[in-house]
Amino acid sequence: MADDPTLADDIERFARLRAISTATLTTVLLKQGLRNVFMRGTRPLDPGSPRVVGRAFTLRFVPAREDLATPASWASPVSTRAAIEAMPSGCVAVVDAMGNTDAGIFGDILCGRMRQRGVAALVTDGALRDVKGVRETGLPVWSRGAAAPPSVSALTFVDWQKPIACGGVAVFPDDLVSLDEGGAVLVPAALLDAVIAEAVAQERIEDWIMGEVRQGVALPGLYPMNEDTRARYLRETGGA
Template identity: 65%
Template sequence: MTSSDDALAFKALQGVTTATLTTILLKKGLRNVWIRGAFPIAPDAKRIVGRAFTVRFVPAREDLATPESWSSPKSTRAAIEQMPEGCIAVVDANGLTDAGFWGDILCARMAKRGVAALVSDGVVRDLAGVLTTGLPIWAAGTAAPPSVAGLTFVDWQQPVGCGGVAVFPDDVIVADRDGAVLIPAALLAEVVELAIEQERLEGWIMEEVESGAALPGLYPPNAENKARYEASKKAQA
C-alpha cells in the first residue's frame, strides 16, 4: 500500500476499537492477534495506529548483555535511529518483567523522531521520565534494573514473538485501552472495510438497546433486524 493508502486506512481505524478488530480477525480465522501484557501505562491513552517496526531481544547471556553493548553498532540506540516517523515500535522483550528494556532517554529520542508509540510484552524503567516524554507506551509495567540484567539485544526489523503474537515488520498495530492488536499487512484493506461496517452495525444495535430493545434477535441481528438496519443506512445516505 502507498503512504496515501495508509493514511486513509489508519484514519478509518482511529474509529475502530481493538475489541471490534479481534472479532473481525476471529471471523477470518485469526485468533492470536492480541499482544499479551501490553497495556497503556498512561490512563488517558488515545487509540494509536501504525506500521510495526520490530525490535528483538533474547534472554541475557553474560558475555553479551553488558553495559558496553549499548555502544555497539547493533544496539537499541542504533535501532531507534532507524525507526521511521509514524511507526509503532514493537519490542519483543520475552515477557520479562524484572528488567526494563527501555528508559526515559530512549523514549525521548523516539518521541523526537516522531515514532507514534511503543508496544511491548516487557517493562520500561525510569517511569517518571518516560511519562514526561509524551511517547504513548503499551507495556507490562515498570522495573528499575536495566535491560542487560535480563535481556540481550539482537536486532531490528526481524519477525518477533511479542506477547505470544507473531509480528512481522510493517504489519499494522492498533492499540487502545484494551491493549494492542495486530492486523497482518496483507489483510489491512479487507479488515478496514469489515471493521467500519461492524462498528456501524454495533452503533445501531447500541441505539436499539438504549431504546429498550431485547438482545435476542438483535445481537447478533436476525433477518428482520438486519433488514431494519439496512433500511436505516439507506435513510442516512
C-alpha cells in the same frame, strides 16, 4: 514524500483505523480465521491515551548472556540505540522482551529520542524503567509494567526489523498495530484493506444496535441480528 502513493494510502487507512476499537478489530479478525492477534499483557502506561495506529518496527531481545549483555554493548552497532535511529516517523516500535519483567528495556532517554524521531508509540511484552520520565516524554507506551534494573541485567538485544513474538503474537515488520485502552492488536499487512472495510461496517451496525438497546429493545434477535432485524437495519440505514 507527499507524492508517495503508499504514504497517501497509509494516511487514509490509519485515519479509518483510528475510528475502530481494538475490540471490533479482534472480532473482525476472528471472522477472518485469526485468533491470535491480541498481545497479551500489554497495557497503556497512561489509560487515557488516545488510540494509536501504525506500522510495526520490530526489535528483539533474548535472555542475557554475561559476555554480551554488558553496559559496553549499548555502544555496539547492534544496539537499541542504533535501532532507534533506524525507526521511521509514524511507526509503532514493537519489542519482543519474551515477557520478561525483571529489567526495563527502555527508559526516559531512549523513549525521548523515539518521540523526537516521530515514533507513534512503543509496545512491549516487557517492562519500562524511569517510568516518570517516560511519561514526561509524551511517547505513548503499552507494556507489562515497570522495572528499575537496566535491560542488560536480564536481556540481550540482538536485532531489529525481523519477525518477532510480542505477547504471544507473531509480528512481522510493517504489519499494522492498533493500540487503545483495550490493549494492542495486530492486523496482518496483507489483510489490512479487507479488515478495515469489514470493521467499518461492523462499527456502524453496532452503533445502530446500541441505539436500539438505549430504546429498551431486548437482545435476542437484535445482537446478533436475526433476519427480521437485519432487514429493518437495512431499511432504516439504507445499508450504509
